[in-house]
Amino acid sequence: MIDLSGKVAVVTGAGQGIGRAIALEMARHGADVAVLDLNLETAARTAEEVRAFGRKAVAVRADVTSAEDVEGAAETAVRQLGGLHVWVNNAGITRDATILKMSEEDFDLVLRVHMRGTFLGMRAAGARMRAQGQGGAIVNISSISGKVGNFGQVNYAGAKAGIVAMTKTAAREFARFGVRVNAIQPGWIETAMTAAVPEDVRAQAVAAIPLGRTGRPEEVARVAVFLASEYASYMTGAVVEVTGGRNM
């Protein structure tokens, strides 16, 4: 059985959606969790749900694009929860438009949240895991868009492909500290991020998914827990697709 008891996990963008599901799944498997989000109210709600599993939790308002926020959140996790063993870079946004219609601001913003956010998270986590001397695991949430591209998502798909290269780079750099770094590429998962997509686009997407349905946040969360655990002890620099078979 996967056992994360005695471990402290930090999850960014954990106020809702996939991040919330990851925080809860970590707690279900015994971890204490620092719940980071832009929105302190939703972060506090997830933290309450973590406590319902009998685990410790702390909610932190943190913008992943701010080095000060990310470093502060890492310190809070270490001080209030007693260490840092797992870090999940999950926070994300979309600002979709075709290339010909996309503004420079929307291009830059999406790269900033996903790529700078993941860089700052890996730097904060890597430094503390090295100092702690007990190894650790970092899980980065990429997207299948980063593998195959996606109409209207030049910013998002580019950033998610960048996260793959950043994951492999960190895997090489952090291996000597016993820190494994892996990425997940989800396909279509039912969250606020996909809720606004028109029904015809959704139907077309579902038709291309061999398992015949969209995914649930918990189905990504379980893979994140696996990658964070000793069950994945020989995995680093790996990219795991959670897509229902889409885009094989």
Ligand code: NAP
């Ligand atoms: P979501 O429901 O919109 O949740 C994203 C969370 O990230 C929100 O709580 C949001 O906070 C937070 N966030 C946004 N910018 C932030 C920032 N600068 N600092 C801290 N937190 C921030 O989206 P989701 O679907 O769960 O997505 C989670 C991750 O999975 C993202 O990286 C996304 O790209 C990836 N993903 C999702 C899908 C999918 O189909 N849903 C597929 C592939 C990959 P507020 O909204 O409260 O401001």
